[in-house]
Amino acid sequence: MNIPERDRCQTPPYGVAPILEHLERAQFPRVKIWEPAMGEGNIINYLGENGFDCAGTDILTGADFFTFEPELPYDCIVTNPPFSVKYKWIERCCELEKKWALLMPLETLGAAKAQRLFQKFGMELILLDKRVNFIMPNNGNKGTAQFPVAWFTHGLNIGREITYATIDRKGER
Ligand SMILES: C[S@@+](CC[C@H](N)C(=O)[O-])C[C@H]1O[C@@H](n2cnc3c(N)ncnc32)[C@H](O)[C@@H]1O
Numbered sequence: 001m002n003i004p005e006r007d008r009c010q011t012p013p014y015g016v017a018p019i020l021e022h023l024e025r026a027q028f029p030r031v032k033i034w035e036p037a038m039g040e041g042n043i044i045n046y047l048g049e050n051g052f053d054c055a056g057t058d059i060l061t062g063a064d065f066f067t068f069e070p071e072l073p074y075d076c077i078v079t080n081p082p083f084s085v086k087y088k089w090i091e092r093c094c095e096l097e098k099k100w101a102l103l104m105p106l107e108t109l110g111a112a113k114a115q116r117l118f119q120k121f122g123m124e125l126i127l128l129d130k131r132v133n134f135i136m137p138n139n140g141n142k143g144t145a146q147f148p149v150a151w152f153t154h155g156l157n158i159g160r161e162i163t164y165a166t167i168d169r170k171g172e173r
Helices: 013-026 042-049 083-096 106-110 112-121
Strands: 033-035 054-056 076-079 099-105 124-128 149-154 162-165
Touching: 013 042, 013 076, 013 099, 013 124, 013 149, 033 042, 042 054, 042 076, 083 099, 083 106, 083 112, 083 149, 099 106, 106 112, 106 149
Parallel strands: 033 054, 033 076, 076 099, 124 162
Antiparallel strands: 099 149, 124 149
16 A cells, blocks of 8 residues: 555654543543554554553554444544545544544644634644654654644543643653
């Protein structure tokens, strides 16, 4: 399958850390998570290590997010989606009527299509104080933080339109 390189970046654990406390507070018992673009599984590994019940799928293993939904119950979609289809991805998340947390380029906020969906369904943004060095297929995570990203969330009941998060890139992996 021919997936563009920008759609294959993998998220290091420190990029997921800012949503942990919000996922923990979102509901009791804890949200069950579906990662529908799991790639190498970095996000579900990190969330699993932190006590969340997670299931992961990817188009590479035959599950196209635009047509597939797991039979297992889940409460929240958490992923760094393929950026080339990010607007369609947000739309699909809204259609599924679950909570969601999507790590996407900050520029997403400037697009009318995204704004219409955020206005209609609601969105709380978590800004990161540093860029994330995504792990790329060919050059690991050396100097690949080309653009700022943020967590776009829905249904987590953070209670603020914007949250400012600090990320710790010490000991990057
Ligand atoms: C940017 S990578 C992120 C991987 C992982 N979520 C992470 O953050 O470490 C996007 C992933 O989306 C997958 N993908 C692309 N189109 C998809 C689709 N229509 N349905 C499900 N997965 C898709 C790619 O195979 C790739 O693994």
